Amino acid sequence: AQSVSQHNHHVILSEAASLELGCNYSYGGTVNLFWYVQYPGQHLQLLLKYFSGDPLVKGIKGFEAEFIKSKFSFNLRKPSVQWSDTAEYFCAVNGNDYKLSFGAGTTVTVRA
């Protein structure tokens, strides 16, 4: 069975600071990897996804993530956060099946 672990439950930082959220997964086969964001009161939105190819993936709103196969990791980064990045962030994985397995989420609070 696949599982996803997100390292931080809550991250608080100031505007313009850099952000990195950790994500590790457990799965024996080929995986597809996703980061979703959930702004307060809104639905889950796809930030970026990795299926194959370049392990450095660029997403929307200046986010990027790096897939490191040897470490089973897919960490999310943003060089300079804004107040509007305050949200909950979920890492998710699926293998050659139909379901997404989500991590518990990381709440990011950006202080102006």
Place this chain on the structure above:
Amino acid sequence: ETGVTQSPTHLIKTRGQQVTLRCSSQSGHNTVSWYQQALGQGPQFIFQYYREEENGRGNFPPRFSGLQFPNYSSELNVNALELDDSALYLCASSLAYTGTGYGYTFGSGTRLTVV
């Protein structure tokens, strides 16, 4: 392009009752899956429907059931509600069988409270 719409947005039910939640998938999507998101947790996969048949199920009891209609809309039914069923229920649609290459589009969810 319409997104995924879910109804109702909020619902309060009494323990032991039955509930039906509805989902209209994004235009052109033929696969619908349902997730339960308890407070402070990530979404948990309930099941998926493809071409009107359930083709995958997570670790949920049989009192969680569903339907997919020819227009790809879907229902989630929960019988004999328990207090622990209180959660946000998310519907996600995708074009391909596993979402590969396309990803999943999520609705805003239905907040179910069981009292």
